[in-house]
Amino acid sequence: MASFRYTVIDPSGKLRRGKMEGADEAEVIARLRRQGNTPVRAEPASGSRLATLLSTRLAARRGLPAQAVADLLLELATMLGAGQDLDQALRYLQTAASTPRAARVATGLRDAVRDGSPLSVAMAQQPESFRRLHIGLVRAGEAGGTLGPTVAQLADLLQRQRSLAASINSALIYPCLLLASAAGSVALLLTQVLPQFVPLFEQSGKALPASTQLLIDLSDAASRHGPWLLVLALAGLVAMPALLRRPGPRLLIDRALLRLPVIGGLVQEVLAARFSRVLGTLLGNGVPLIAALGVVREVLGNAAAAAAVDSAATAARGGGSLTQPLQEAGIFPPRTIHLLRLGEETAQLAPMALRAAAIHEERTQLATQRLLALLVPGITILMGLVVAGIVVAMLTAMLGMNDLAEG
Structure with a gap:
């Protein structure tokens, strides 16, 4: 049995992290799903606490600043409001990104969505850029079938x-x-x-x-x-x-x-x-x-x-x-x-x-x-x-x- 670190969205909508023993990543993810969670990631728990801390700090530096996140969400809302599907909108964000960092974030979102994850889960996989506020609102929009208007409201909230x-x-x-x-x-x-x-x-x-x-x-x-x-x-x-x-x-x-x-x-x-x-x-x-x-x-x-x-x-x-x-x-x-x-x-x-x-x-x-x-x-x-x-x-x-x- 190996030890795995996991990140999930629990039934109350909170982003939660922890450790779990399992034979492999698939088993850990399956157990997390049975508990009513939405798995975001599961990876072997190797390395020291210092290495984990350093990797977290480096990840935070790779994240988008607040204004860039607001701009990205505003453009996403515009594309969705114009009738494009989510994949097309994210592809546009990839090509229209003003910085390499924004392009990497858009690429990560699109890759996760193309793999079958909802947008909220794709955002949760990049906690260095997206906070619980972003993830929670998008998740609510997905549940209500109003993703476009919800993303627009989120962008407006961030701009305010x-x-x-x-x-x-x-x-x-x-x-x-x-x-x-x-x-x-x-x-x-x-x-x-x-x-x-x-x-x-x-x-x-x-x-x-x-x-x-x-x-x-x-x-x-x-x-x-x-x-x-x-x-x-x-x-x-x-x-x-x-x-x-x-x-x-x-x-x-x-x-x-x-x-x-x-x-x-x-x-x-x-x-x-x-x-x-x-x-x-x-x-x-x-x-x-x-x-x-x-x-x-x-x-x-x-x-x-x-x-x-x-x-x-x-x-x-x-x-x-x-x-x-x-x-x-x-x-x-x-x-x-x-x-x-x-x-x-x-x-x-x-x-x-x-x-x-x-x-x-x-x-x-x-x-x-x-x-x-x-x-x-x-x-x-x-x-x-x-x-x-x-x-x-x-x-x-x-x-x-x-x-x-x-x-």
């Missing part, structure tokens, strides 16, 4: 998410550059300009004002320990992704982010828009509520919000209300809870979730504009005050030297 993220990132570029320039200006004053005046202050033999002495101490510390502080900061940036992959620290950081003034409100709006849009799209395409919540928690990008969704899924699985655990978590805005509760009571959860998504997407844009309106003048004023404080402290000491000379 990308557009929302791009608008936020674009709005924050200028404040970040302004903050970096302010920090650089202060560092230049402390490490290059102020040290030029220190010998003059020392020669005067007069006690320096407290503000000037504080600046000199800061300048000395920056000159001596600045390189080490820079190295520590860079090391912290490098270690941050690994830290965020640990459940405990990630949960603490995400909760703290939600409590920040101004920024916390923006994060809540983004989470509400993402949660509502994905949930409404999945439910509208026939995905069961529990399976839809399982997909939603993975695309939120916030551990605290994901924990709230887990509580909601547990309550819904037991026949309780979806909105009560979400309200108790205090993460989503009251408007989201109200609209979802109304959807539950009227059996219109999908339409109400999509309506909530539209509202929160608009509010996210407005919140981003307000944040930008506060940050830019705030950083400018802060930079002016800091520079003015440095100049005043230096002038105070120099005027004191002049008084001593005149006396």
Whole structure:
């Protein structure tokens, strides 16, 4: 008996991995099918954990970025909507691919489909490019016989998410550059300009004002320990992704982010828009509520919000209300809870979730504009005050030297 690693889509629609003993791959696949799973792959479990990790990382680098996946799905939806069958549409994607990586992904999809696999299984065989959201929606479209419209909705969903993220990132570029320039200006004053005046202050033999002495101490510390502080900061940036992959620290950081003034409100709006849009799209395409919540928690990008969704899924699985655990978590805005509760009571959860998504997407844009309106003048004023404080402290000491000379 040999050991095999397998990847399957279980009856609830989740992508699951594991190990199983069997005589060969065919036996393992047959046993997985008898358990009600849809096998994606089965391969000998050879090699070390390090080799497996390295192969996973390399596979992730071979995957398509989010925008490329959205473009591919949009073109696929266009071809299917024009009346082409799936094989013809995938062949077009092969020839029209803008990059070799996109061509490889399209080729992998077409090869799997030509071998008899549904498109959802073909996508599950490339987890480095396609996520559970993509696979779950496509699977629902296949089950309902509406693959073309479902792929079009999926492409639209991805474009909306990308557009929302791009608008936020674009709005924050200028404040970040302004903050970096302010920090650089202060560092230049402390490490290059102020040290030029220190010998003059020392020669005067007069006690320096407290503000000037504080600046000199800061300048000395920056000159001596600045390189080490820079190295520590860079090391912290490098270690941050690994830290965020640990459940405990990630949960603490995400909760703290939600409590920040101004920024916390923006994060809540983004989470509400993402949660509502994905949930409404999945439910509208026939995905069961529990399976839809399982997909939603993975695309939120916030551990605290994901924990709230887990509580909601547990309550819904037991026949309780979806909105009560979400309200108790205090993460989503009251408007989201109200609209979802109304959807539950009227059996219109999908339409109400999509309506909530539209509202929160608009509010996210407005919140981003307000944040930008506060940050830019705030950083400018802060930079002016800091520079003015440095100049005043230096002038105070120099005027004191002049008084001593005149006396």
